[in-house]
Amino acid sequence: DGPAAGVGGGSVQAGGSLSLSCRASGRTVSNNGMGWFRQAPGKEREFVAGINWRGGSTYYTDSVKGRFTISRDNAKNTAYLQMNSLKPEDTSVYYCAAALSSMAPVSPSGYRYWGKGTQVTVSS
Numbered sequence: 001d002g003p004a005a006g007v008g009g010g011s012v013q014a015g016g017s018l019s020l021s022c023r024a025s026g027r028t029v030s031n032n033g034m035g036w037f038r039q040a041p042g043k044e045r046e047f048v049a050g051i052n053w054r055g056g057s058t059y060y061t062d063s064v065k066g067r068f069t070i071s072r073d074n075a076k077n078t079a080y081l082q083m084n085s086l087k088p089e090d091t092s093v094y095y096c097a098a099a100l101s102s103m104a105p106v107s108p109s110g111y112r113y114w115g116k117g118t119q120v121t122v123s124s
Contacts, residue, residue: 009094009118012086016122020081022096022115030074033104035111036081038092038120048094049081050104059104063089086122093117 008020020036035050049070050059058070069082079096095118097111105111 007118009120011121011123014087014122014124016086017082017084018086018120019083020094020096020118020120021078022080023076023078024098024113025077027113028077029079029098029113030077031102032112033099033102034070034072034079035097035099035104036070036079037095037097037108038090039095039117040092045095045108046092047106047108050099050106051079052104053102057104059106083120086120088122088124090120091122092120094120 008018010018012018031053033050033052036048037045038048039045047061048064049068051070051072055072060068067085072079096115098113099105099110100112
């Protein structure tokens, strides 16, 4: 219960683009902040981007600023992550999550519902 699996992962060459989407099933998340995280093998889960409940505030980790864009459509109960100018270091499993509050904290502990991950692979 909670966000559905992130959809849209895949393989792309460096410089390419991918778009991820995450539709919540079984509950509405329109009052929750939403976040995207990623986790590479042997590494901790890392905050990538977050958006508050209305979509008026967005947050990005420094390494993706200017390349990734998070958005949401509350009518569709869906969050999106547009990823441009992808780099090999962006290779990871990406997860979406609904926050405990209306904001989008950096810490994974601030999130309640996690979607199944989707693999993003960027080749050089």
